Amino acid sequence: MIGVILAGGLSSRMGEDKALLEIGGITLLERTRQVLLEAGAERVVVSGARHGGIADRWTAKGPVGGIASVAGELDDSELLVVPVDMPRLSVALLAPLCDERRMHATRWAGHPLPMRLTLDAATRAVLADMVELEGKACSVSALQGRVGVATLSLDGADTRALVNCNTPDDWHEANA
Numbered sequence: 001m002i003g004v005i006l007a008g009g010l011s012s013r014m015g016e017d018k019a020l021l022e023i024g025g026i027t028l029l030e031r032t033r034q035v036l037l038e039a040g041a042e043r044v045v046v047s048g049a050r051h052g053g054i055a056d057r058w059t060a061k062g063p064v065g066g067i068a069s070v071a072g073e074l075d076d077s078e079l080l081v082v083p084v085d086m087p088r089l090s091v092a093l094l095a096p097l098c099d100e101r102r103m104h105a106t107r108w109a110g111h112p113l114p115m116r117l118t119l120d121a122a123t124r125a126v127l128a129d130m131v132e133l134e135g136k137a138c139s140v141s142a143l144q145g146r147v148g149v150a151t152l153s154l155d156g157a158d159t160r161a162l163v164n165c166n167t168p169d170d171w172h173e174a175n176a
């Protein structure tokens with residue numbers, strides 16, 4: 001399993017780079033990396049050139065453009081793809097995604113990210129097609145619809161860990 005941190009967004013609603021926000025004395029980027037390693041990722045790659053990661057090959061294709069760019073640099077593998085803006089991301093939240101392998105992708109109900117994704121020829125073909133598309137047709141949900149996704153029920157899940165921070169208010173609430 002390779003951990004992929006999506007960190008190439010603009011953070012325009014937050015007004016500052018979300019990856020560099022600090023929680024518990026470390027940045028969100030570093031915290032996210034640590035959680036992925038604790039969850040069993042053999043290594044972690046960052047999507048987004050700003051943080052020394054893999055640069056997006058396409059402009060304005062959002063997370064799917066980031067995943068497609070990372071895929072171009074990796075061999076076929078299982079990926080565990082997470083956004084950088086979940087300050088409470090936990091091993092308990094990620095483990096069930098990794099256990100479920102019926103479909104190409106696995107996610108929690110109502111939450112496209114984080115997701116486990118099988119990177120193989122079929123997924124690469126879908127990604128190559130999707131980066132030519134715009135808007136919702138190029139979303140993570142659309143990717144999951146096209147490769148096939150298993151959706152886990154949130155009953156009993158660590159839902160606090162799914163909190164995602166897009167604005168300064170979200171960030172203050174998550175730290176309250």
Ligand SMILES: Nc1nc2c(ncn2[C@@H]2O[C@H](COP(=O)(O)OP(=O)(O)OP(=O)(O)O)[C@@H](O)[C@H]2O)c(=O)[nH]1
Pocket residue numbers: 006007008009010011012013014018047048056060061062063065066067082083084085166
């Ligand atoms: N590599 C890459 N990652 C992205 C891109 N757009 C968003 N992300 C990441 O995907 C996750 C969700 O992004 P959003 O919160 O929807 O967008 P954002 O650009 O970070 O924030 P806004 O500018 O406020 O929309 C975050 O971890 C982003 O860093 C992109 O174009 N390329």
